[in-house]
Amino acid sequence: MNLMEAASGYLQIGELSRRSGVSTELLRAWERRYGLLRPARSEGGFRLYSPQDERRVTVMRNHLERGLSAAQAARLTLEEAERRPDEAPALARGIESLRDALDALDETAAHTALDRLLSDFSVETVLGEVVLPYLHELGERWARGEASVADEHFASNLLRGRLLGLARGWDGGSGPRALLACAPGEQHDLALIVFGLVLRELGWRITFLGPDTPLDTLDDATRTLEPAAVVIAASSPERIAGDEVSLRKLARNAPLWIAGAGASSVVGKKTGARQLDGDPLGAAALVARAQRE
Ligand code: B12
Structure with a gap:
């Protein structure tokens, strides 16, 4: 792994621990016991964790939050990660349709793309793999002058409305x-x-x-x-x-x-x-x- 790769989203264990809130000891244990993390090595021999490793830590933690044992949570996390290659093309097509629709200021097509994504994937996947990356990309294009204020306003308002639609009833139940x-x-x-x-x-x-x-x-x-x-x-x-x-x-x-x-x-x-x-x-x-x- 060279410096360029290290700069493009790879993390050392301390940084992964800080961002995920999981101690370095526990991260190492998850790596050793369940093969949850698959770090590359830096030129200096440090373990470097990829965005996929970080994503698996998040998914693992969310399963633990739902009360699964560590072994069950790790098994589910790895199964989900393995299923992802099959899902990847459908997800990529969904993202592409959404981007095309938003770029064309086509509200109906944008909602259709979101409807399909939400019927095929979990809310968490749509948020983590589609909405957040799209917003980041939009921000970067906007900063480079490649997306106009109209493009940005249209996309952020449409997505905001949709997110608040998903939020309906989010104050219900008895949780914290x-x-x-x-x-x-x-x-x-x-x-x-x-x-x-x-x-x-x-x-x-x-x-x-x-x-x-x-x-x-x-x-x-x-x-x-x-x-x-x-x-x-x-x-x-x-x-x-x-x-x-x-x-x-x-x-x-x-x-x-x-x-x-x-x-x-x-x-x-x-x-x-x-x-x-x-x-x-x-x-x-x-x-x-x-x-x-
Ligand atoms: C959409 C947008 C708007 C929309 C916001 C719509 C809305 N309802 O949110 C509107 C049009 C209202 C807007 C207005 C302005 N904006 Co604006 N906007 C953006 C844009 C393009 C995207 C922001 C976004 O939602 N990104 C998606 C989120 C998910 O990513 P993020 O913001 O990077 O957040 C990451 C982390 O910080 C963290 N995070 C952020 N918030 C939270 C909250 C929680 C709970 C957690 C856990 C994490 C978290 O999570 C993200 C990582 O995944 C960015 C450009 C950019 N490069 O980001 C500018 C940007 C944020 N805006 C900026 C500016 C300057 C403005 C305006 C002053 C412009 C103006 N002259 O009017 C006004 C200010 C309004 C105000 N008073 O707040 C600057 C902020 C610079 C700064 N740090 O001060 C940016 C960075 C653009 C730039 N390069 O100059 N903006």
């Missing part, structure tokens, strides 16, 4: 409750909605306050609902860094997590908030596990 909100001034809520959908799949109830939520109103809602987790999304530090007093107050009333690219500046001892970095699928498993510990 998560209260989700974007930081004051923050409009980027797509990753937060995806996170809520995955947490819902893990049996949680979700209350979603959406974009631009003042911290004092979030605190009021926290007192009313007594959630097992409050998650605030912030795409840049200035959305959240100025109000450590409110964050501290919030963290006293419920376990507080801050997510998104703006999170790191305010987490830690000063506020009592914890950071959720990495992708929303892994983050949901991390919050679920923290609640059980």
Whole structure:
């Protein structure tokens, strides 16, 4: 493995552990006992884990969250990973149809592509393998000037509507409750909605306050609902860094997590908030596990 490959999504074990919330010891045990991870080697002999390894860790953790034993969870994870080559062409076709439809601003075709994907694959697969990669790609194309603001607005609004459609009833049941909100001034809520959908799949109830939520109103809602987790999304530090007093107050009333690219500046001892970095699928498993510990 050369440096270029190492730079393209491969992780050393410490980084994989940090992003997944699984200790390095447990990762090594899963690798040894179940063959769950198949690391390559760096030129210096370090193990390097691929995005597929990271995905298997997320799937394994989600099975454990559902109460399976480690051996059962590993068997299912590996079976699913092996089935994937058969599914890959259908998934690739679905992604292609969705991309073509969104690029053509064709709402009907985009919904048809999403209908097909959702009938053929699990919500988690559609979110993790289609929606998140599509949004990332759109962001990159937009930044390079290859997608217009109209393209971006059309795609993000259509997907947002669809995600909130999937979210219908996500506050039902008797599982632990998560209260989700974007930081004051923050409009980027797509990753937060995806996170809520995955947490819902893990049996949680979700209350979603959406974009631009003042911290004092979030605190009021926290007192009313007594959630097992409050998650605030912030795409840049200035959305959240100025109000450590409110964050501290919030963290006293419920376990507080801050997510998104703006999170790191305010987490830690000063506020009592914890950071959720990495992708929303892994983050949901991390919050679920923290609640059980
Ligand atoms: C779609 C989009 C919008 C939409 C948002 C629609 C919506 N409802 O979410 C709209 C049009 C509203 C918008 C507005 C703006 N946007 Co904008 N937007 C984007 C775009 C193209 C995609 C963002 C997205 O959803 N990506 C998909 C998600 C899944 O990926 P992500 O954001 O990278 O998140 C990753 C992690 O950070 C993490 N994560 C993020 N949030 C969360 C939440 C949880 C709970 C968890 C667990 C993880 C997590 O998960 C992802 C990893 O898989 C990006 C471009 C880009 N390169 O990302 C810009 C971008 C985010 N926007 C940007 C900017 C500057 C703006 C505007 C200021 C533009 C303007 N001049 O008006 C406004 C600001 C609005 C505001 N006040 O918040 C910047 C942010 C830069 C910064 N860090 O400050 C970006 C990066 C573009 C850029 N290169 O300049 N935007």
